[in-house]
Amino acid sequence: MNRYETRIPFFLMWKYLLRGNKWTLFLIIFLMAIAFINLVFVASLFNGIIRGTEDQIINTYTGHFMITPKTGSDYIENVSTVIEKILTLPEVKGVAPEMQVSGSLEYNKIKGTWPILAIDPDKEKTVTNVSEKMISGEYLNEDDTDKIIIGRQISGGEGVENDAFSFKEAKVGEKVLLNLGQLEKEFTIKGIFYTKFINTDERAFITEKAWQALSPSDNKATAILVRLSEKDGQEAIEKIKALGIDENFITWEDASGLMQSVTGSFLSINFLLTLVGELIAAITIFIVIYIDITAKRKQIGILRAIGIKPYLIRVSYVIQISIYSVAGVLLGTALFFGILVPYFNHFPFSLPIGDARLIVNPADYIIRLETIILVAIGAGLIPAFMVTRMKILDAIWGRN
Amino acid sequence: MAGKTLIKVKNIFRTYKLGEIKVPALNDISLEINQGDFLIITGRNGSGKSTLLRQLALVDRPNSGEIYFEEKEVTKMHSNDRRNLRLTRLGYIFQEYALIAELSALENVMLPAMMLEPIKKCRPRAELLLKKMGLQNKMNNLPSQLSGGEQQKVAIARSLINDPEVLFADEPTANLDTFAAKDVLQIFKKLNQDEKHTIVMVTHEKEEEVFANRLIKLEDGKIV
Numbered sequence: 037m038n039r040y041e042t043r044i045p046f047f048l049m050w051k052y053l054l055r056g057n058k059w060t061l062f063l064i065i066f067l068m069a070i071a072f073i074n075l076v077f078v079a080s081l082f083n084g085i086i087r088g089t090e091d092q093i094i095n096t097y098t099g100h101f102m103i104t105p106k107t108g109s110d111y112i113e114n115v116s117t118v119i120e121k122i123l124t125l126p127e128v129k130g131v132a133p134e135m136q137v138s139g140s141l142e143y144n145k146i147k148g149t150w151p152i153l154a155i156d157p158d159k160e161k162t163v164t165n166v167s168e169k170m171i172s173g174e175y176l177n178e179d180d181t182d183k184i185i186i187g188r189q190i191s192g193g194e195g196v197e198n199d200a201f202s203f204k205e206a207k208v209g210e211k212v213l214l215n216l217g218q219l220e221k222e223f224t225i226k227g228i229f230y231t232k233f234i235n236t237d238e239r240a241f242i243t244e245k246a247w248q249a250l251s252p253s254d255n256k257a258t259a260i261l262v263r264l265s266e267k268d269g270q271e272a273i274e275k276i277k278a279l280g281i282d283e284n285f286i287t288w289e290d291a292s293g294l295m296q297s298v299t300g301s302f303l304s305i306n307f308l309l310t311l312v313g314e315l316i317a318a319i320t321i322f323i324v325i326y327i328d329i330t331a332k333r334k335q336i337g338i339l340r341a342i343g344i345k346p347y348l349i350r351v352s353y354v355i356q357i358s359i360y361s362v363a364g365v366l367l368g369t370a371l372f373f374g375i376l377v378p379y380f381n382h383f384p385f386s387l388p389i390g391d392a393r394l395i396v397n398p399a400d401y402i403i404r405l406e407t408i409i410l411v412a413i414g415a416g417l418i419p420a421f422m423v424t425r426m427k428i429l430d431a432i433w434g435r436n
Numbered sequence: 437m438a439g440k441t442l443i444k445v446k447n448i449f450r451t452y453k454l455g456e457i458k459v460p461a462l463n464d465i466s467l468e469i470n471q472g473d474f475l476i477i478t479g480r481n482g483s484g485k486s487t488l489l490r491q492l493a494l495v496d497r498p499n500s501g502e503i504y505f506e507e508k509e510v511t512k513m514h515s516n517d518r519r520n521l522r523l524t525r526l527g528y529i530f531q532e533y534a535l536i537a538e539l540s541a542l543e544n545v546m547l548p549a550m551m552l553e554p555i556k557k558c559r560p561r562a563e564l565l566l567k568k569m570g571l572q573n574k575m576n577n578l579p580s581q582l583s584g585g586e587q588q589k590v591a592i593a594r595s596l597i598n599d600p601e602v603l604f605a606d607e608p609t610a611n612l613d614t615f616a617a618k619d620v621l622q623i624f625k626k627l628n629q630d631e632k633h634t635i636v637m638v639t640h641e642k643e644e645e646v647f648a649n650r651l652i653k654l655e656d657g658k659i660v
Contacts, residue, residue: 040551040553040554041552044547047547051539054538055539055578338530338534341495341534342522342523342548343548344551345516345551427496429496
């Protein structure tokens with residue numbers, strides 16, 4: 037090898053790019069872009085579903101973590117003191133006590149049991165966003181003692197799964213009966229909410245005042261929801277424990293239970309689909325590069341006949357393919373972030389656990405970017421090797 | 437007066453496979469090519485003349501027999517060494533020009549020299565060669581912007597860029613009109629007489645034989 041010959045691959049590559057068939061060039065780059073989008077899209081969709089689910093659990097169900105009664109107790113005692121202590125932590129953005137009401141609801145002779153919670157509406161707003169998800173009527177006020185808000189899975193109506201048990205189109209202003217065994221009370225439906233998270237939409241809320249009127253209990257709760265300024269609650273939990281609060285702590289991850297196994301499955305499916313996507317990308321890129329290089333077989337034969345080293349020809353193709361793949365990744369990125377992400381932000385996939393948008397994990401993105409470039413180089417090297425190892429005359433005459 | 441022996445061919449055989457059928461193309465060929473020869477290999481289509489030229493130019497290998505270049509056996513030489521000889525000592529001109537479509541006339545000529553020296557050294561030489569071929573105004577044209585005769589002249593210039601001892605030309609005028617063919621043959625004559633290049637040319641045109649100082653005729657893969 038001498039220092040002059042090393043510029044030959046760059047020289048040939050540059051001339052091929054500059055003066056080669058522009059349509060072929062565009063098609064190869066477009067193909068790389070589509071292969072890249074295919075890999076990023078699936079991963080982003082699963083990220084979107086997973087992140088969307090996590091956000092739904094945090095925003096509508098648990099906050100970042102829940103404090104529940106210590107083992108052996110039914111209630112958290114001295115709730116106001118506990119809340120005061122928790123609020124001293126700067127990372128805590130909101131705290132909401134909840135009291136589980138054991139009872140059933142009856143409407144129009146339809147009787148069912150759903151989770152019913154007594155809440156302080158103002159405090160609840162600092163932790164969950166249920167108040168922003170009203171599709172009919174209004175959210176609760178602190179002084180509402182005979183009003184109830186119910187989730188869409190309870191009210192029923194169009195769009196609620198056919199087989200789901202519900203009140204079959206209960207409306208705002210209509211009455212429901214809360215049955216607590218010995219005690220009954222009629223509530224007026226003040227609002228219907230729809231968070232798109234099925235577990236939350238199966239809930240009903242009354243005010244703490246309404247519950248106190250039915251079953252006076254002094255400063256107790258079955259759970260306290262805590263919202264933080266950041267997602268990871270472990271550090272805050274330790275600090276709260278250090279304040280002398282010795283209740284149980286359940287993070288949103290713990291509470292997600294079934295969703296965690298769904299998330300695990302999504303990660304496995306994502307991995308498999310990525311492998312299949314990479315294989316398809318490799319085969320497609322191989323075929324396209326193979327056709328491109330085979331079409332240039334004669335030219336490669338001529339280069340060898342006039343004394344150009346085969347490895348220089350191979351390197352020129354590797355550089356060329358690297359440029360194709362980098363251009364493909366750039367085009368794919370532009371199409372993905374310029375068209376697909378905005379589109380799915382406007383029209384997200386609607387799932388029973390919430391809306392799923394495309395969320396790109398930077399690490400995933402980099403891995404797929406590297407993968408597509410490596411796959412392309414590998415897929416291009418094979419035909420380049422095949423053609424440069426042929427007999428010169430076979431290459432020139434196009435014989436196999 | 438004949439110069440020293442440059443190429444010696446001893447009993448070479450070359451058989452091609454066409455599917456299951458073996459076609460003998462060269463059958464026990466022996467010959468010597470001396471420095472300064474203008475050797476024309478002639479014969480009918482399929483007589484084996486182009487096959488012989490490719491063996492001499494190290495583009496193909498015989499099935500058996502030996503070829504010596506300056507007394508060095510080259511048939512069993514490593515492909516890298518044969519490539520190096522093709523690059524530095526031998527020039528090859530294809531019948532169908534064989535230029536690289538994406539390179540200009542000047543770049544096509546410069547390419548083999550770029551393997552050995554900096555562009556600032558090979559560029560003036562390539563320009564000079566193209567001027568000698570009368571293509572000073574078409575140096576930046578792509579092959580598709582040149583006539584057949586002009587493309588063949590570019591191919592000749594390319595074969596000369598590393599100043600080879602021997603030029604091999606495989607029916608270089610076959611695709612050219614009479615005027616362009618004469619032009620190309622004059623160039624070969626000049627290269628042989630004025631610049632002392634050894635030339636081995638394949639042709640089946642009777643009138644081209646007058647340019648040669650040696651002539652061999654092949655028939656069914658044998659010299660007759």
